[in-house]
Amino acid sequence: MLDMSADEFRRAGHEVVDWIADYLAGIREYPVVSQVQPGELTGLIPPSAPEQGETIDDILADFRGIVIPGVTHWNHPRFHAYFSNSASGPGILGEMLTAALNVNGMVWKSCPAATELEQITLGWLREWLGLPEEFFGIIYDTASVSTMHAIAAARELVDPEARTRGSLPNLTVYTSSHAHSSVEKGAIAIGVGQDNVRKIPVDAGFCMIPAALAEAIEQDIAAGRKPCCIVPSVGTTSTSSIDPIPAIAGIAERSGAWLHVDASYGGPAAIVPELRHIFDGVGRAHSLVLNPHKWLFTPMDISAFYTRRPDILRRAFSLVPEFLRTAEDGSVVNYMDYGVPLGRRFRALKLWFVMRYFGRERIADLIRSHVAWAHELAEDIKSDERFELAAPVPLSLICFRYKGTDEQNRTLLDRINASGIAFLSHTVLNEKFVLRLAIGNIRTAETDLEHVWSFIQSLANDLDAPN
Amino acid sequence: MLDMSADEFRRAGHEVVDWIADYLAGIREYPVVSQVQPGELTGLIPPSAPEQGETIDDILADFRGIVIPGVTHWNHPRFHAYFSNSASGPGILGEMLTAALNVNGMVWKSCPAATELEQITLGWLREWLGLPEEFFGIIYDTASVSTMHAIAAARELVDPEARTRGSLPNLTVYTSSHAHSSVEKGAIAIGVGQDNVRKIPVDAGFCMIPAALAEAIEQDIAAGRKPCCIVPSVGTTSTSSIDPIPAIAGIAERSGAWLHVDASYGGPAAIVPELRHIFDGVGRAHSLVLNPHKWLFTPMDISAFYTRRPDILRRAFSLVPEFLRTAEDGSVVNYMDYGVPLGRRFRALKLWFVMRYFGRERIADLIRSHVAWAHELAEDIKSDERFELAAPVPLSLICFRYKGTDEQNRTLLDRINASGIAFLSHTVLNEKFVLRLAIGNIRTAETDLEHVWSFIQSLANDLDAPN
Numbered sequence: 041m042l043d044m045s046a047d048e049f050r051r052a053g054h055e056v057v058d059w060i061a062d063y064l065a066g067i068r069e070y071p072v073v074s075q076v077q078p079g080e081l082t083g084l085i086p087p088s089a090p091e092q093g094e095t096i097d098d099i100l101a102d103f104r105g106i107v108i109p110g111v112t113h114w115n116h117p118r119f120h121a122y123f124s125n126s127a128s129g130p131g132i133l134g135e136m137l138t139a140a141l142n143v144n145g146m147v148w149k150s151c152p153a154a155t156e157l158e159q160i161t162l163g164w165l166r167e168w169l170g171l172p173e174e175f176f177g178i179i180y181d182t183a184s185v186s187t188m189h190a191i192a193a194a195r196e197l198v199d200p201e202a203r204t205r206g207s208l209p210n211l212t213v214y215t216s217s218h219a220h221s222s223v224e225k226g227a228i229a230i231g232v233g234q235d236n237v238r239k240i241p242v243d244a245g246f247c248m249i250p251a252a253l254a255e256a257i258e259q260d261i262a263a264g265r266k267p268c269c270i271v272p273s274v275g276t277t278s279t280s281s282i283d284p285i286p287a288i289a290g291i292a293e294r295s296g297a298w299l300h301v302d303a304s305y306g307g308p309a310a311i312v313p314e315l316r317h318i319f320d321g322v323g324r325a326h327s328l329v330l331n332p333h334k335w336l337f338t339p340m341d342i343s344a345f346y347t348r349r350p351d352i353l354r355r356a357f358s359l360v361p362e363f364l365r366t367a368e369d370g371s372v373v374n375y376m377d378y379g380v381p382l383g384r385r386f387r388a389l390k391l392w393f394v395m396r397y398f399g400r401e402r403i404a405d406l407i408r409s410h411v412a413w414a415h416e417l418a419e420d421i422k423s424d425e426r427f428e429l430a431a432p433v434p435l436s437l438i439c440f441r442y443k444g445t446d447e448q449n450r451t452l453l454d455r456i457n458a459s460g461i462a463f464l465s466h467t468v469l470n471e472k473f474v475l476r477l478a479i480g481n482i483r484t485a486e487t488d489l490e491h492v493w494s495f496i497q498s499l500a501n502d503l504d505a506p507n
Numbered sequence: 508m509l510d511m512s513a514d515e516f517r518r519a520g521h522e523v524v525d526w527i528a529d530y531l532a533g534i535r536e537y538p539v540v541s542q543v544q545p546g547e548l549t550g551l552i553p554p555s556a557p558e559q560g561e562t563i564d565d566i567l568a569d570f571r572g573i574v575i576p577g578v579t580h581w582n583h584p585r586f587h588a589y590f591s592n593s594a595s596g597p598g599i600l601g602e603m604l605t606a607a608l609n610v611n612g613m614v615w616k617s618c619p620a621a622t623e624l625e626q627i628t629l630g631w632l633r634e635w636l637g638l639p640e641e642f643f644g645i646i647y648d649t650a651s652v653s654t655m656h657a658i659a660a661a662r663e664l665v666d667p668e669a670r671t672r673g674s675l676p677n678l679t680v681y682t683s684s685h686a687h688s689s690v691e692k693g694a695i696a697i698g699v700g701q702d703n704v705r706k707i708p709v710d711a712g713f714c715m716i717p718a719a720l721a722e723a724i725e726q727d728i729a730a731g732r733k734p735c736c737i738v739p740s741v742g743t744t745s746t747s748s749i750d751p752i753p754a755i756a757g758i759a760e761r762s763g764a765w766l767h768v769d770a771s772y773g774g775p776a777a778i779v780p781e782l783r784h785i786f787d788g789v790g791r792a793h794s795l796v797l798n799p800h801k802w803l804f805t806p807m808d809i810s811a812f813y814t815r816r817p818d819i820l821r822r823a824f825s826l827v828p829e830f831l832r833t834a835e836d837g838s839v840v841n842y843m844d845y846g847v848p849l850g851r852r853f854r855a856l857k858l859w860f861v862m863r864y865f866g867r868e869r870i871a872d873l874i875r876s877h878v879a880w881a882h883e884l885a886e887d888i889k890s891d892e893r894f895e896l897a898a899p900v901p902l903s904l905i906c907f908r909y910k911g912t913d914e915q916n917r918t919l920l921d922r923i924n925a926s927g928i929a930f931l932s933h934t935v936l937n938e939k940f941v942l943r944l945a946i947g948n949i950r951t952a953e954t955d956l957e958h959v960w961s962f963i964q965s966l967a968n969d970l971d972a973p974n
Contacts, residue, residue: 042873043804043949044596044864046532053524056600057517060607065513074619078839081623089631093866096597099859103604107856110620114610122617122830127609129511130563133523135606137570139857140527142594142806143581150589152541153577156548164556181648182850192696206700209673221828222849228826229659229847231698233673277830333850337510339609340852359695361688363589363744363934363943367921372545380696382689383649383800385807389574390606392566397511399560406509454834467830476830482510 044096052096059104060132064115067483071460072116074109081110112463117484118492121465123277123305123437124480128337130397134390135339145384147364148372155373158388161395162344165332168400169310172323176350178378179342179387183304186329186345187271188226189357189379193327193347194269194298195230196356203356207231211268212260214238216248216283218276220302232268245432246281246469248272254291267297274318275306278467278476279431279439282306285321292324299325304343305480306435308335309411312404318434327353335407335436335480338394342387353378409486410436410479417477417489426500430469436479439469446473448503455499462492511563519563526571527599531582534950538927539583541576548577579930584951585959588932590744590772590904591947595804597864601857602806612851614831615839622840625855628862629811632799635867636777639790643817645845646809646854650771653796653812654738655693656824656846660794660816661736661765662697663823670823674698678735679727681705683715683750685743687769699735712899713748713936715739721758734764741785742773745934745943746898746906749773752788759791766792771810772947773902775802776878779871785901793819802874802903802947805861809854820845876953877903877946884944884956893967897936903946906936913940915970922966929959 044052084106113119115127145154162177180186195202195211202208211232215223217239227237238256240248257267270292272283285301292299301322303310307330310319322328327347332338347353358377366374376382395403414436421427421440431439442449449466453475456462465476479489511519551573580586582594612621629644647653662669662678669675678699682690684706694704705727707720724734737759739750752768759766768789770777774797777786789795794814799805814820825844833841843849862870881903888894888907898906908916916933920942924930932943946956 042869043531043593046528049531049596049599050524050528052596052600053528053603054521056603057520057524060603061513061517061520063607064510064516073616076619078615078619078835079623081620082627085624085627087630088634089628089862090866091868093869094863096600096864099597099863100600103856107620107624110618110623111608111610112616112618113608114618115608122611125609125611126510127607129516129519130566132516132603132606133519133563133567136520136523136527136599136603139599139602139606139806140530140594141578141580141582142592143578144589144592144807148545149540149579151577151579151581152543152545153548153574156546156577157552157574160549160552161556163554167555182848184847184849185652188696188847195698202698202700203695204701206676206678206703207674207698208676211673221826221831222847225824225826225847228670228824229655230696231662231669231674233669234671236673277828331850339606340611341850343850357692357695359688359692361744363932364688368545380651380655380689380692381649382651383798383808383810389570395556396561396566397563399557401558402509402560465830 048096055100067113067115068117070113070116072113072119072463073457073460074112075460076110081106115483117481117488118462119481120477120479121463123334123478125334125340126337126482127339128394128482130393131337131339131390134393138386138389141386143386145386146376146382147366147374148368149366151386154384154386154388155375157392158375159373161388161391164395165344166346169307170316170319171346172348174348175346177344177346178375180345180379181341181343183302183329183331183343184222184225186343187222187300187302188229189345189353190298190300190327191226191230191232191269192356193349193353196352197298198266198268198296209233209236210265212236212238212265213269213271214240214253214256215271216240216242216273218242218246218278218281219271219273220277223271246276246279248283248288250284250287250291253288257291257295267295269298269300271300271302274301274303275435278469280306280435280437282318282434289321289324301325301328303328303330305334309407309435311400312408315411332391336394337398337482338391342391350378406482413486413489414438414479417493420493424497430474438477439467439474441472441474442500442503444503449473449475452499452503456496461495515563522567534580534582535584537580537583539580539586539930540924540927541579542927543577548573582950584948584955585929586948587944587946588930590801590945592801592807593804593949594806595861595949597860598804598806598857601860605853605856608853610853612853613843613849614833614841615835616833618853621851621853621855622842624859625842626840628855628858631862632811633813636774637783637786638813639815641815642813644811644813645842647812647846648808648810650769650796650798650810651689651692653810654689654767654769655696656812656820657765657767657794658693658697658699658736659823660814660820663819664765665733665735665763676700677732679703679705679732680736680738681707681720681723682738683707683709683740685709685713685745685748686738686740687744690738713743713746715750715755717751717754717758720755724758724762734762736765736767738767738769741768741770742902745936747773747902747904749785749901756788756791768792768795770795770797772801776874776902778867779875782878799858803861804949805858809858817845873949880953880956881905881946884960887960891964897941905944906934906941908939908941909967909970911970916940916942919966919970923963928962
């Protein structure tokens with residue numbers, strides 16, 4: 041046997057499972073943010089790989105002793121930086137099986153189950169979100185890659201010659217000044233160019249101003265440019281603001297541009313009936329992205345992309361070499377036709393596990409709690425006169441600041457993160473340094489938030505009084 | 508506890524590990540190719556997700572009863588289609604831990620271990636491959652995505668204005684008529700356009716003809732076009748032919764274009780000292796891709812991309828929004844700066860496990876065996892007068908055909924794959940339908956190949972005599 045024997049795998053696998061169970065159960069004992077210095081881990085590992093194999097026991101010992109101290113624990117219930125995510129139990133079990141099957145679902149034939157389960161789970165999720173039935177679903181690795189594909193499909197829609205002739209530098213992409221950097225990055229990658237990305241101004245609540253969008257489009261058309269793609273957000277990265285999709289959809293329809301909605305973080309909230317309104321107008325979009333690996337309790341990476349125009353997406357990307365032609369080509373979906381990556385892990389499996397294990401009600405309850413806790417914490421922050429909210433709280437992200445200098449807020453953030461007790465990140469709003477506290481991990485309890493907030497309050501006691 | 512409890516996870520995790528151990532040990536009992544019809548799996552699964560959660564036992568039972576029959580077993584030692592890959596034991600254990608940690612290594616700070624271990628393992632691999640020390644390594648998901656990044660970096664090199672202004676349709680990309688479709692797809696995505704991809708003719712051994720490349724470049728320059736990227740292969744997809752890199756490197760250097768070597772499948776063979784020559788000239792390339800998830804016994808997905816010009820790659824893609832700025836930005840690698848995807852799973856962990864568990868010698872031995880077995884099988888095929896080799900066998904892929912009609916070869920392939928005994932794929936060479944048999948799975952033994960070959964011979968008995 042050239043590989044590890046079944047017995048050895050079984051023994052080591054049980055040990056790994058036990059470690060994971062203990063790790064997740066004892067996650068609060070770890071500092072949230074890794075305390076290592078740059079290069080510290082590198083200094084502990086030999087500069088060359090071994091000539092002879094080593095035992096799995098030695099490797100697992102180094103994993104625990106060397107790797108773990110360098111890990112920032114995204115599983116920690118007080119990880120509130122960026123957007124929280126979750127390695128839920130059923131999601132991990134699904135990933136274990138995906139790794140073991142190790143199939144490549146590039147065409148239906150290369151693993152029928154991978155293709156069909158991707159269609160099924162994305163259909164289930166579409167129903168939970170109340171999206172139109174004609175929305176075709178595909179899984180990419182990340183929202184950035186999903187959005188890049190949306191912009192490429194948009195180019196195919198408005199300039200179908202581009203695929204053969206190459207891009208012309210006359211296409212324009214529109215997003216808000218608060219959109220995720222992936223819109224700009226996607227436009228750069230695709231060849232649209234950074235200068236052709238219009239960052240439409242936002243209102244006081246950090247939402248895109250439709251009139252400003254309409255004006256920008258008019259100016260571009262007058263200057264001979266071609267509006268290609270409009271990307272509003274349901275949950276921007278800095279503040280989770282929700283752009284007015286219905287008004288934007290109307291403008292998109294009149295302009296002939298592709299409408300792509302970035303709901304990477306915010307999207308799952310539409311599963312909750314009383315929050316469904318965040319998706320008003322989304323059914324009119326050409327495409328939509330949301331990440332089950334953010335707020336849907338599924339381990340990375342899984343980004344769900346929906347489009348009502350799979351024909352255009354396919355026209356942008358299909359390219360079938362002889363060695364990948366199959367007898368079933370006319371009657372099945374071959375996901376390789378819809379994007380750049382050819383290789384495709386069986387990513388739907390973990391989502392299937394998560395959706396079935398929790399069911400819709402429990403997932404809706406979880407998301408509902410996160411939003412409710414965010415509102416409660418926002419109230420607590422408002423009622424401490426040393427602090428202020430820096431943005432509305434439509435979902436589960438709170439932007440706030442100490443009523444002092446940027447320097448004081450930076451110090452406060454550094455002290456929070458150095459403590460190991462919690463991890464927050466920051467942004468800049470109205471030219472002021474602002475703390476971001478995101479709620480979304482499955483293990484976060486209300487007591488964690490009370491702990492974090494009283495800790496922040498205690499740190500504030502050591503700052504100079506606000507100006 | 509909102510997630511699965513530690514006890515439940517432990518119990519279900521042990522069950523999953525036991526299933527994986529049994530599955531891999533008993534892999535020969537499964538038909539290689541799934542026997543399901545299109546839509547069969549879909550018909551067995553409810554059209555909607557459950558409202559209430561289900562038990563993990565029910566989910567695992569459906570995984571075994573419904574999903575597994577729809578799986579084509581890439582783990583099967585007689586999976587010889589496309590290119591073989593391997594879910595080795597240590598690789599699966601690494602993936603289990605990656606799923607559990609569920610970190611996003613987008614910046615150093617968000618998980619120092621993920622960034623540093625990626626640098627370390629890719630450094631180790633670089634040494635095994637004899638690549639220059641200045642080659643900077645980064646992991647992408649697939650070779651297609653790696654190659655797309657190479658073409659984007661090439662554009663940044665030859666037309667640095669493109670990033671801001673947008674692409675012009677005057678760039679040209681060169682590859683052989685036998686290159687992987689990802690080169691063309693990457694060029695389409697980036698905005699170069701399909702018409703600007705030159706497919707340079709190949710010689711009798713299916714290798715790019717350098718003189719034809721030089722001529723194509725001259726013609727394009729004379730026509731006012733700008734050579735952007737040249738992509739030779741070390742191991743093409745149809746036949747595993749190896750393009751003459753040293754001659755091509757010379758042409759690339761004179762043209763000023765970026766040289767990207769696609770060694771996705773063939774690359775790992777350079778670990779074997781007596782096969783190292785396949786990398787002659789590769790050190791002169793601007794970039795190189797090889798896939799540890801193909802022939803390096805590591806589960807999907809992990810594509811290793813190396814470049815001597817990380818400065819250019821970074822200039823093409825870096826875009827740092829406020830919320831991702833960190834105090835360490837000057838002194839660490841933040842991998843998000845080097846590509847489209849922002850989210851990054853901890854993919855280096857499984858490669859670290861694989862390289863350590865097997866060590867260099869055992870991995871070299873495995874690859875050496877695969878190449879030797881391919882040569883032995885090629886001799887067997889040559890010595891059966893009913894068959895002929897259709898291409899040289901430089902690595903571990905054999906292209907051969909029954910000396911009959913295309914129809915007969917197609918029938919032969921269909922019967923092989925319908926039998927469940929083996930899975931081969933096909934290509935077209937010199938306008939003839941050809942069978943491809945790839946060797947590369949860690950569980951393949953020489954007896955498997957004997958089994959497959961005698962089975963193919965027995966099927967040939969039932970075909971009409973060759974013309």
